[in-house]
Amino acid sequence: MLAHFFAGSADAAQDQNELVGKIRKTYENLNAFKGEFKQVLSHRESGTNESRDGRLSFQKPLLIRWQTARPHEETLVVTGKEIWDYLPDEEIVYRYPASMAQDSRSIIQVITGQAALTKDFKIKNLGNENGLVKMALYPKEASPQMVEANIWVEPATGYIKRAKIIDFYGNANDVSFKTFEPAKKIDAGQFRFTPPKGVEVEDRLDRKVEERELFK
DSSP states (O other): OHHHHHHHHHHHHHHHHHHHHHHHHHHHHOOEEEEEEEEEEEETTTTEEEEEEEEEEEETTTEEEEEEOTTSOEEEEEOSSEEEEEEGGGTEEEEEEGGGGOOTTSHHHHHTTOSOHHHHEEEEEEEEETTEEEEEEEESSOBTTBSEEEEEEOTTTOOEEEEEEEOTTSOEEEEEESOOEEESOOOGGGGOOOOOTTOEEEEOOSTTSOOOOSOO
C-alpha cells in the first residue's frame, strides 16, 4: 500500500514537471498574442467585487496594450522605454518606468507566461477544473502585491487561460481569457501612446515618487 502511495506521488510530481516544462516551452515559442479578458477584483475588507472587460495585446520581449471598457475605462501601454497609464474619467495620464512590469510576481508577467515559474515560485498541482489544470504558485520571495497565485493551464497547449493573484491584504486580482489568439507579430502602433491634448500628464519615472499598482 505504501509503495503505491510513493509511486502515485512520483507520478504526480512527474506530471507536474512535464506540464511546467510545457508551459515554458510554449511561451518560449510564442512571439505574440491578443485576446479578450474578464477581470474580477475582490476586496477582502469591504467584501465587494469589481468586474471589468478588456482586451490585451502582447509581444516579446515585453510590449503590452491593456484596455478595459466602461465603467472602469483604462488604457495601459508598456513600451520598450516606459509605461503609459491613461484614465479618461480622471483626465490624467501617468508615466512610469518600464521596470514596473518586469517583476515575476505581477499579474501581467503571470498572465503573459513571462514569469519565471521554476526559478521564482514553489508550484503545486491542484488538479483539473473545467478542462484546465489548476496550479498554485507560492513566491519564494513574497511581496505585498503577491503572497499566492493560481493559474489555470490548457494541458494540450500549455497556454495560461486564467490567473488569480492574492496580495498581502487578501485582495484578489482574477484575469481570465474569453478569447486567446496566438500571433507572429502585432501592429507596432498598438504599443505606442501619445497623451490626448488637454489631459494632465504626471511623470513618475522617478521610482521614489509614490506609484499605484498597475493592471488592477
